[in-house]
Amino acid sequence: MNTISIPTTQNIELEYPIATVGDRIAATILDLCIQLGYFIAMRYLFDGLDTYVSMEAWIIIMLPTMVYSLVCESVFNGQSIGKRMVKIQVIHLEGKPPGLSQYLLRWLLRPIDVLMLNGLVAIISIAVSKYSQRLGDLVAGTTVIKLQLITEFGETIFAEIEADYDQVFPEVAMLTDRDMSILKEVLDLGVKGSDAEMIHRLTKRVKEVTGIETDMTDREFLETILKDYNYLYG
Numbered sequence: 001m002n003t004i005s006i007p008t009t010q011n012i013e014l015e016y017p018i019a020t021v022g023d024r025i026a027a028t029i030l031d032l033c034i035q036l037g038y039f040i041a042m043r044y045l046f047d048g049l050d051t052y053v054s055m056e057a058w059i060i061i062m063l064p065t066m067v068y069s070l071v072c073e074s075v076f077n078g079q080s081i082g083k084r085m086v087k088i089q090v091i092h093l094e095g096k097p098p099g100l101s102q103y104l105l106r107w108l109l110r111p112i113d114v115l116m117l118n119g120l121v122a123i124i125s126i127a128v129s130k131y132s133q134r135l136g137d138l139v140a141g142t143t144v145i146k147l148q149l150i151t152e153f154g155e156t157i158f159a160e161i162e163a164d165y166d167q168v169f170p171e172v173a174m175l176t177d178r179d180m181s182i183l184k185e186v187l188d189l190g191v192k193g194s195d196a197e198m199i200h201r202l203t204k205r206v207k208e209v210t211g212i213e214t215d216m217t218d219r220e221f222l223e224t225i226l227k228d229y230n231y232l233y234g
Contacts (some may be wrong), residue, residue, distance in 0.1 A: 002018045002131070002132055003015050003016060003018060004016055004018055004143065004145060006091065006095035006177070016145040016146060016147070016148065017145065017146045017148060018131055018132045018144070018145055019086075019132065019144040019145055020132070021123055021126050021127070021132075023086055023088050023144075024134075024144060025119070026082070026086050027082035027085070027086040027088055028114065028119075029082070030085055030086070031068065031069065031072075031080050031081060031082035031083075034068075034082070035065040035068055038064065038065060039062065039065065067107075068080070069106075069107055069110060070103055070106075070107035073090055073103045073107075074100055074103045077089070077097065077174070077176060078098060078103075083144075084173075087146060087148070088145065088147065089144065089145055090103070090106070090142050091142060091144070091145055092141060093131065093143060097176060097178075101140075102140040102141065102142050103140075105136060105140040106136035106139075106140050106142065108136070109134075109135050109136035109139060113134040113135050113136055121134075121135065122134040122135070125137075125138065131143040132144070147233045148233075161230055165227065167231045167232065168224050168227075168228055169210070169214075169224065169225060170228075170232075171210035171211060172210070172225055172228040172229045172232055174209060174210050175206070175209070175225070175229060179206075180225075180226065180229050182202070183202060183222055186202045186222070187199070187219070187222055187226070196218070199218045199222065200218050202218075203221055203222060206221075206225060207221075
């Protein structure tokens with residue numbers, strides 16, 4: 001199984017399996033179904049209104065499908081809706097989150113990768129490249145991983161959870177491994193130094209990013225966030 005190691009802010013390398021061609025095709029099919037659903041809905045809407053729609057208007061109407069992958073990956077931290085359902089994610093080879101320029105390069109080369117020769121270009125590129133990269137990934141310096149850690153839990157930022165644990169805050173999907181690394185580090189320092197102010201500042205920041213509102217104490221909230229993240233990606 002092809003894997004990649006991603007460094008965290010704690011200098012711990014998290015090892016993830018690289019997404020297979022099958023994973024990526026499954027995500028692409030799901031995304032195409034979503035885009036097709038949007039197209040059909042728009043077609044029925046204007047047919048029902050019995051309104052003539054010019055070619056220029058149709059281009060504007062279909063713009064969301066044209067920029068779908070670029071917008072989704074930029075907004076959802078390297079995931080389209082299909083990728084999120086299959087639990088795969090675009091990452092930078094250096095471990096840092098890709099920037100807009102990387103997402104843009106992947107999007108610009110997507111027609112060559114996915115549309116030309118029915119995706120054969122992407123399949124060949126993924127098969128022969130070291131990190132299973134399509135052409136867009138090779139140019140952007142990215143790849144796609146499965147959100148399934150191989151590294152042992154004792155070596156990571158993740159916390160053990162009960163077998164019957166239920167996720168409390170689904171908004172943790174908005175956070176990254178780096179966010180959780182900082183959170184875990186602050187929690188550990190808080191235990192050693194009883195630094196309530198530092199924990200409070202982090203709690204405030206996490207709530208700002210995720211939009212979560214809760215009456216939990218600061219420590220209880222952060223510990224729950226850590227467990228939820230482990231539940232989601234563990």
